[in-house]
Amino acid sequence: MSCEKEFVKKVIPGVKNIIIVASGKGGVGKSTVAATLATSLVMQGYSTGLLDADIYGPSLPVLFDIQESRPIVIEEAGVTKIEPIIRLGIKLMSIGLFIDPVKAAIWRGPLAASGMKQMIDQTEWGELDYLIIDTPPGTGDIHISLLQEYNIGGVIIVTTPQTLSTGDVQKAISLYSETKIGVPVLGVIENMSWFTPEKHPEEKYFLFGKGGGESLAKRFNVELLAQIPLNEKICEECDYGKLLAVLESKGIKDTFANIIKKINQELPV
Ligand SMILES: Nc1ncnc2c1ncn2[C@@H]1O[C@H](COP(=O)(O)OP(=O)(O)O)[C@@H](O)[C@H]1O
Numbered sequence: 001m002s003c004e005k006e007f008v009k010k011v012i013p014g015v016k017n018i019i020i021v022a023s024g025k026g027g028v029g030k031s032t033v034a035a036t037l038a039t040s041l042v043m044q045g046y047s048t049g050l051l052d053a054d055i056y057g058p059s060l061p062v063l064f065d066i067q068e069s070r071p072i073v074i075e076e077a078g079v080t081k082i083e084p085i086i087r088l089g090i091k092l093m094s095i096g097l098f099i100d101p102v103k104a105a106i107w108r109g110p111l112a113a114s115g116m117k118q119m120i121d122q123t124e125w126g127e128l129d130y131l132i133i134d135t136p137p138g139t140g141d142i143h144i145s146l147l148q149e150y151n152i153g154g155v156i157i158v159t160t161p162q163t164l165s166t167g168d169v170q171k172a173i174s175l176y177s178e179t180k181i182g183v184p185v186l187g188v189i190e191n192m193s194w195f196t197p198e199k200h201p202e203e204k205y206f207l208f209g210k211g212g213g214e215s216l217a218k219r220f221n222v223e224l225l226a227q228i229p230l231n232e233k234i235c236e237e238c239d240y241g242k243l244l245a246v247l248e249s250k251g252i253k254d255t256f257a258n259i260i261k262k263i264n265q266e267l268p269v
């Protein structure tokens with residue numbers, strides 16, 4: 001007799017593909033990648049939503065400069081519906097729009113997971129080609145709930161080149177590749193791969209080591225989707241809600257166009 005549980009994975013009506021952006025580690029650029037990816041998808045004409053599932057450290061309100069926005073909540077015949085905030089054409093939802101992140105930071109795992117599920121289920125996403133979910137660091141309740149309960153199209157793993165970072169990230173890839181609840185790993189994005197000074201565009205400084213993303217991809221037999229350089233502008237501009245300015249850089253724009261091409265091959269709409 002088998003005691004393994006079968007998981008019935010929920011499909012969100014109208015949403016064609018859900019993509020998780022994850023990493024074992026914080027500060028590697030998950031939120032930056034998730035937000036830039038969502039913006040690039042919309043610029044290419046895909047209807048896109050972005051859910052910030054980082055209950056403990058939501059960054060979407062800052063990235064899109066919507067800290068003061070409050071989503072409209074409608075109660076209808078005992079059913080709660082939440083209108084997403086729309087910026088740059090992206091349907092956005094974040095726990096950071098409802099509660100003080102300091103309060104959320106003390107939520108225990110199960111409460112955090114149920115908060116995340118409410119946001120997914122109650123938001124009026126409408127018709128979406130892609131719903132991107134930005135996740136907290138680690139491999140906790142939020143990640144496991146997402147995998148057990150929703151029909152996820154694939155996961156993109158973000159890492160920096162250091163061994164330590166890739167070591168943590170290996171745990172995350174192992175979770176996502178798990179046979180029972182795992183989902184396709186669409187590939188690895190190595191962020192902060194090198195630094196190129198503006199005045200010396202031919203030079204590359206590998207400040208955080210070299211080759212971590214590539215060796216990680218090889219080890220798990222997945223694709224290295226992109227290497228994104230460390231860029232002073234990304235840091236400044238994302239802090240001020242100016243993602244469009246980031247995508248004015250031809251290098252970044254092309255990098256994300258390439259990532260979308262690969263996503264689109266795996267998860268067509
Ligand atoms: N390629 C990059 N170049 C410069 N700064 C970056 C880059 N990627 C991310 N950052 C900055 O690093 C910090 C952490 O990024 P973030 O996306 O919040 O990471 P995570 O979501 O993994 O915790 C932010 O201040 C962000 O603006």
Ligand SMILES: [Mg+2]
Pocket residue numbers: 030031032054057059134135
């Ligand atoms: Mg983040």
